Every structure is written in structure tokens, then in C-alpha cells.
Amino acid sequence: MLQAIQQKMDPTAGLPDVKAASEAKSLLTVDKVTLRYKTPNLLITATEDVSFSVERSDRFVLLGPSGCGKSTLLKAVGGYMAPVSGSIHINGRPVKKPGADRMMVFQEFDQLLPWKTVLENVMFPLVVARKLPRREAEARAKEYIDKVKLTRATDSYPHTLSGGMKQRVAIARGMAMQPDILLMDEPFAALDALTRRQMQDELLQLWEDTRFTVIFVTHSIAEAIKISNRILLLSPHPGRVKAEVIDVDRPCQDDGSAVALERDIHNLLFSESGHRE
Amino acid sequence: MPGPQIILAADVTTNRQHANVAEVEQRLGSLELILGISAVRKTVLIIVLAIIWQVYASYLDNPLLFPTLSDTLTTLYDRFVDGTLPSRIWTTLQVLITGYVAGTLLAAILTILAINTRIGTDFLETMTAMFNPLPAISLLPLALIWFGLGASSLVFVLIHSVLWAVALNTHAGFLGVSRTLRMVGGNYGLTGLSYVTRILVPAAFPSILTGLKIGWAFAWRTLIAAELVFGVSSGQGGLGWFIFENRNLLDIPAVFAGLLTVIIIGLIVENLVFQTIERHTIQKWGMKE
Numbered sequence: 001m002l003q004a005i006q007q008k009m010d011p012t013a014g015l016p017d018v019k020a021a022s023e024a025k026s027l028l029t030v031d032k033v034t035l036r037y038k039t040p041n042l043l044i045t046a047t048e049d050v051s052f053s054v055e056r057s058d059r060f061v062l063l064g065p066s067g068c069g070k071s072t073l074l075k076a077v078g079g080y081m082a083p084v085s086g087s088i089h090i091n092g093r094p095v096k097k098p099g100a101d102r103m104m105v106f107q108e109f110d111q112l113l114p115w116k117t118v119l120e121n122v123m124f125p126l127v128v129a130r131k132l133p134r135r136e137a138e139a140r141a142k143e144y145i146d147k148v149k150l151t152r153a154t155d156s157y158p159h160t161l162s163g164g165m166k167q168r169v170a171i172a173r174g175m176a177m178q179p180d181i182l183l184m185d186e187p188f189a190a191l192d193a194l195t196r197r198q199m200q201d202e203l204l205q206l207w208e209d210t211r212f213t214v215i216f217v218t219h220s221i222a223e224a225i226k227i228s229n230r231i232l233l234l235s236p237h238p239g240r241v242k243a244e245v246i247d248v249d250r251p252c253q254d255d256g257s258a259v260a261l262e263r264d265i266h267n268l269l270f271s272e273s274g275h276r277e
Numbered sequence: 278m279p280g281p282q283i284i285l286a287a288d289v290t291t292n293r294q295h296a297n298v299a300e301v302e303q304r305l306g307s308l309e310l311i312l313g314i315s316a317v318r319k320t321v322l323i324i325v326l327a328i329i330w331q332v333y334a335s336y337l338d339n340p341l342l343f344p345t346l347s348d349t350l351t352t353l354y355d356r357f358v359d360g361t362l363p364s365r366i367w368t369t370l371q372v373l374i375t376g377y378v379a380g381t382l383l384a385a386i387l388t389i390l391a392i393n394t395r396i397g398t399d400f401l402e403t404m405t406a407m408f409n410p411l412p413a414i415s416l417l418p419l420a421l422i423w424f425g426l427g428a429s430s431l432v433f434v435l436i437h438s439v440l441w442a443v444a445l446n447t448h449a450g451f452l453g454v455s456r457t458l459r460m461v462g463g464n465y466g467l468t469g470l471s472y473v474t475r476i477l478v479p480a481a482f483p484s485i486l487t488g489l490k491i492g493w494a495f496a497w498r499t500l501i502a503a504e505l506v507f508g509v510s511s512g513q514g515g516l517g518w519f520i521f522e523n524r525n526l527l528d529i530p531a532v533f534a535g536l537l538t539v540i541i542i543g544l545i546v547e548n549l550v551f552q553t554i555e556r557h558t559i560q561k562w563g564m565k566e
Contacts, residue, residue, distance in 0.1 A: 080460060098463035108457040114562045115479040125465045128475065159563025 026053035027213055028077065028181055033086035035072050035239075046072035047239035049086070052232050054181065057211045059249075061228035063218060065269060069239030070217045074185050077215065078104050090180055100129035103174035107186040109166045112158040112173075118145060119154045122173045130177065144176040145169075147206060164195040171203070175212060182214040188223070200226050221262050221269075224248075233269060243268055316548070344530040353534040362519070362538060369500060369515035370542075372428050376435025377496050381489065383436065384443035389473055391444075392451050405445050413438035413499040417506060431503055438499040439492040446491065450484025451477050483559050490551055494543075501539055 030053070035046045046069035054060045062070040075081055077088055079098040088095040090102065098104075103125070105111070112121050122141035126132045132140070145154055148168040158166055167187050174182050188196045200223060207214070218224050224231050231245040245265065311317055327346055334345035344352075356362040387404075390397030413434045420430040454477055462476035478485065504517025514522065516539055523531035559565045 078460075078464070080463065098460070098466070100464065100466055102464075104460065104464050106457050106460070108455070110455050111457045111461055113458070113461070113476075113479070114564055115482070115558070128467065128471070129465045157562055 027056050027058075027091060028054040028215075029087075029089045030073075030077065031087050031089075033073070033076065033083045033088060035069060035076055035081065036084050037072065037081065045238040047234075050234070050239060050241055051086075052241065052244070054213065054215060056213055058230055059207060059214050059216065059228045061216045061218060061224040061231045062234060063221065063224040063231050063265070063269075064234030064239065064242075065236050066219060067236040067239075068234035069236075070219075070234055071185055073234075073239065074104075074183050074215060074217050077181075078102055078183050100125055100177055101180045102183055103177045103179040105167070105170045105174050105182065105184040105187045107189050109163050109190065111170050112166055114158050117155050117157055118150060118161070118169050121158065121169055122176050125173060125177055140176055141172075144172040147175070147209065148172045148202070162195075163191055164199060167191065167199060168202075171206070175206065175210065178212075180213065182212055184214060184216045186217050186219070189218070189220075196223075203227065221265050225258055225262055225265075231265070233265065235269070341527065341529055344533055348530045349533040349537060352528075352530040353537060356531065356534055362534070365514060365516050365519045366538065366542070368513050369504070369517070372431045372515065373435065373496060373500050375428070376432040376500070377439055377493065379432065380436040380439025380492065380496070381443055384440050384447060384488075384492075387440075387444050388447045388451065389470070391448055392473060392477065393469065398448075401444060401448055405441050405448075408437065409441040409445060411437075413495065414502050414506070417503050421507060426507065430507075431500060434499055434503055435496050438495040442495055443485075443488040443492040446484045446488025447481065450481030450488070453484065454480040482562075483564050486551070486555060486559065490547070493546060493551075497539075497543060497546075 031051050033050050034048050037044055037046060050069075050073060052060075062073060064070050072081070076083055077090075077095065079095050079102065082096075095102075113124065116124060119138070119141055122145060123134075123137045126137035126140060127134060130137070142151075142154065145151060148171055150165060150168055150172065153161060153165060153169075158169070161169070170187070171184075174184075188199050191199060204227065206212075216224075216227055218227075225248055228245075229247065229249045231248055233242040233245065234240065235242045245261070248261070305313075331346040334343050334348075337343050340348060353362070387397070387401050391401040392398075416437055417430065417434050420433045424430040424433055451473075458476060458480050462472050467475055500515070501517040501520075504515045505521050516535055520532050520535035520539075523529075523535065555565070
């Protein structure tokens with residue numbers, strides 16, 4: 001199991017030539033990024049010197065305890081805040097501001113525009129950001145609404161939907177744009193446990209269909225293991241890369257391995273602070 | 278030792294139809310449905326008040342102080358038929374709509390500037406803090422010197438009464454738009470005016486509508502009061518002047534008829550115009566608390 005975990009603290013980990021080759025054509029590269037933000041009386045360093053790269057069709061999970069800056073990191077990739085140092089490139093272009101090539105799915109249920117129906121919500125970015133003609137946008141929106149199994153709710157307003165349905169709409173909206181990368185900021189965190197499991201299964205099913213690229217932020221180790229093929233482990237205060245877990249989806253056949261991996265990750269995340277629950 | 282077992286419910290295994298499924302949704306009784314409509318309840322309330330008015334005025338029997346409802350309604354009808362009231366209403370509404378629309382447009386410009394620039398925010402906040410507490414009617418003497426006797430003085434005062442209320446509420450509404458929705462707007466690449474019109478305005482619509490309602494009420498009151506104070510220009514008085522004129526003639530039923538007209542127009546705008554807008558927007562969107 002531990003072969004799959006490359007300890008980043010060990011400088012010799014990872015073959016350098018392979019790494020360089022993959023970085024050259026990586027979809028997203030985050031290079032030595034330090035992020036700071038201000039609260040009314042504090043300057044907080046959210047992440048320090050974080051580097052990683054995401055390949056096409058990756059299901060890349062940022063995992064760490066609260067305070068490790070994973071959401072801030074995702075916002076930086078989304079273009080909502082600029083790094084103090086380091087750089088973020090997508091498809092070779094530097095990330096400067098938010099854009100529809102990186103669609104966000106938020107945790108909050110109020111991310112849908114309440115004055116638009118489900119169909120209009122999915123269509124809206126297609127029309128304003130992709131400049132698709134209405135008919136084409138409608139056809140594509142309907143296709144993705146079908147994919148997330150909301151055909152019956154197409155003409156409903158968001159306030160009539162349950163939390164899980166709202167998150168499905170948000171996912172459909174993000175996927176319909178066919179962005180370079182889908183950024184999901186703890187999208188299932190506010191859902192009840194049963195709906196959450198169902199949504200995870202559906203997300204994997206959608207990935208099987210379209211092989212989109214996604215960065216997924218979560219603080220649940222089990223969710224990370226279930227969803228990802230690669231996990232970046234971050235340590236808190238400030239957020240630093242602790243390790244990267246690769247080929248997470250590989251050992252799925254064997255039942256015991258997921259449990260073992262979960263325990264390994266848990267131990268790794270909490271080894272320094274000393275509390276092993 | 279046996280592990281966990283799942284025992285299915287009896288009707289799942291037999292897969293039988295549920296016989297009593299019709300009882301899941303039942304229509305409410307018709308009395309309950311009728312009483313559920315607020316318009317019906319309010320109409321009943323108004324009828325009760327009207328009866329009290331009629332009975333009390335008949336008992337008082339002093340038409341000079343307090344005419345009966347029937348006298349008032351007769352006068353109202355007469356003045357409508359002879360064309361006095363419609364022309365007075367028209368005069369008032371013309372001035373009112375001019376002032377209201379101008380005030381709202383100015384408020385829109387100010388708030389758009391305020392949301393996009395810091396100097397705009399400071400300007401709006403300072404001006405609102407200064408002028409919002411100032412009753413519009415107190416500017417009338419000054420307006421009369423600047424613009425003379427006529428509609429333009431009234432429009433000036435109206436703009437003042439509408440502008441700050443609408444701007445204040447709109448700005449507060451813009452600031453109250455959730456961070457998530459703003460980020461969604463940014464995600465779509467919306468900036469500047471298209472960001473304001475496509476994200477902020479609909480998201481802040483409950484506050485904007487409140488502002489428009491308050492602005493309307495302020496404008497309506499200010500206008501009637503202003504007409505009472507300086508009355509008529511070029512023989513074309515409005516409703517306020519109608520009330521003032523008839524008081525001077527001691528035609529008290531006509532004064533009451535004038536007041537009733539003011540109330541009725543207010544009710545029509547509140548209940549038809551604003552509630553219709555509300556039903557088709559924030560109520561439909563589930564944004565009304």
C-alpha cells in the first residue's frame with residue numbers, strides 16, 4: 001500500500017525525468033504557490049509553496065484537515081485570488097481571473113440563480129460565456145440534465161428542489177460547459193450521508209461516461225478514496241503538500257485495501273499533531 | 278453465529294398495489310380555500326370598516342364635520358361623471374410618473390456607479406445619509422424659487438423623495454448578494470454592466486422592489502402634500518388641490534371623496550401593480566421570506 005504513497009518530504013521521491021515530461025503537457029500546473037488573504041486584523045498564509053499538476057481526465061482530490069488551505073487553493077485555480085508567489089497555468093496559459101474554462105461547483109446550495117429554472121440555469125452560462133445560439137444551448141443543457149437524472153425537474157425553480165437535486169443541477173451546469181477542468185469545492189459536504197453516497201456514485205458514473213477532468217476538495221478521507229485517482233494530502237497552518245497518493249482507483253477490487261489506505265492516510269495526516277483517533 | 282439479515286416488508290415482496298394511495302393528497306375544503314386568499318380576507322375587513330363608518334356618521338348626523346359613506350360615494354360618483362375628478366387624477370398621475378421614473382433612473386445610475394467604484398460608494402453613502410432624513414416637502418419653497426410655479430417644481434421634489442429611498446435599498450440589496458452568487462457571476466466571465474443586470478439586479482430584487490414601494494409611497498404623499506401647499510398652476514390642479522379647494526368651499530363630502538380617491542389609487546398601485554410584480558418575480562423564485 002505504502003508504495004502508492006509518495007512521501008513529498010523525501011526529495012528523491014518520484015522519477016525526475018518522468019515528472020518533467022508530464023509537466024510539459026499537463027492540463028493544469030500549480031507551481032510553488034503561496035496564497036495569503038486578509039481578514040480585518042490578520043494576514044493569513046493559507047498555503048505555502050504548494051506545487052502539483054493535474055492531467056487530463058484526472059479525478060484529483062485535495063484532501064486535508066480544515067485550515068490546510070484546500071478551498072483557498074481551489075479558489076486560486078478558479079482565478080478568484082492571485083498567488084503572492086508562484087504561478088498557476090492551465091493549458092499553458094496563466095490563470096489571471098475567473099473564467100468559464102474552469103467551472104466551479106460550490107458547497108453552498110444557493111449557487112443556482114433562484115430566478116431561473118433548472119433548464120435556464122444550465123443554459124445561462126452556455127449562452128453568456130460560450131455564446132451558443134439558444135437552441136443549441138437548450139439541447140445541450142437538456143442532455144446534461146438528463147445525465148444527472150433531473151429530466152422531471154427541468155422547468156422547476158431551484159427553491160423547489162432538495163439539496164441533492166440542487167447540487168446535481170450545479171454539476172450539470174458545470175459539465176454542460178465542457179470546461180477544461182471542473183472545480184468542486186466540497187460539493188457534497190452539506191448533504192445528508194445517504195444522498196452523499198448516492199451523489200458520489202453518480203459522479204463516478206458521469207466520469208465513466210465523459211471522462212472529464214475534475215479537482216475535488218474534501219475533508220473526508222473516505223470520500224477522497226472513493227472518488228479520486230490521485231489525492232494530494234495537505235497539512236494545515238499553513239497548507240503544505242504532505243504527500244501524494246497515486247493510482248487510488250487501482251486496488252479497488254480488493255475490499256480490505258480501501259480500509260488500509262484510509263488508515264494509512266489518516267495516520268499520515270495526523271502523525272505530527274500526535275492525535276491518532 | 279448468523280450475520281445481519283434484511284427482512285423485507287410484506288407488501289414489498291408481494292408487490293401489491295397500494296389501495297389507499299388517493300389519500301396521500303387531499304383537496305382542502307372550499308371554505309378553507311377561500312379564506313386562504315388574503316384579498317378575500319382584506320375585502321371583508323374593508324366592508325366591516327365601511328359599515329362602521331356609515332353607522333357612526335349617521336348617528337353623528339353632522340355632514341359638515343363627518344359625512345356619511347353614502348354621501349361621500351354619491352359625491353365621488355358625481356365628480357367622476359362630470360369629469361372633474363378624472364382630469365385631476367390625470368394631472369396628478371402625470372407629474373407623479375414623471376418624477377417617479379426620473380428618480381428611479383437616477384437611483385439606478387447612482388447605485389451602478391456605487392457598486393463599481395469606491396468613490397461612487399462614498400458619494401452614494403454620503404448623499405443618502407444627508408438627504409434621506411430630509412423631508413422632500415421641505416425643499417418645496419426652494420424649488421418654487423428655482424423652478425417657479427409649475428410641474429417642474431413638483432417633479433424636482435418628487436425626484437428627491439424617490440431617489441434616496443430607491444438608491445438606499447438597491448445598494449443595500451446589491452451588498453447583500455451572497456458571495457457564492459457573485460463568484461458564480463465571475464465564473465461566467467460577467468463583468469461591469471452585464472454583471473449588474475444579469476446577476477446583481479435579479480439577486481437583489483427583493484430589496485429593489487421594497488425600495489420601489491417605499492419610493493412610490495413617499496412620492497405619492499409628497500405630491501398630494503405639495504399640491505395642498507401651493508395648489509394650482511395654470512388652472513390645472515391635481516388631487517391635492519381638489520381637496521384644498523373643496524375644503525375652502527366647505528364641500529366636506531367632496532373633501533372626503535378626494536381623500537378616498539387618494540386612498541383608492543394607493544391601494545390599486547400597491548395591490549395590483551406591486552403585488553403582480555411580486556407574484557411573478559420574487560414569489561415565483563422563492564426569494565420572499
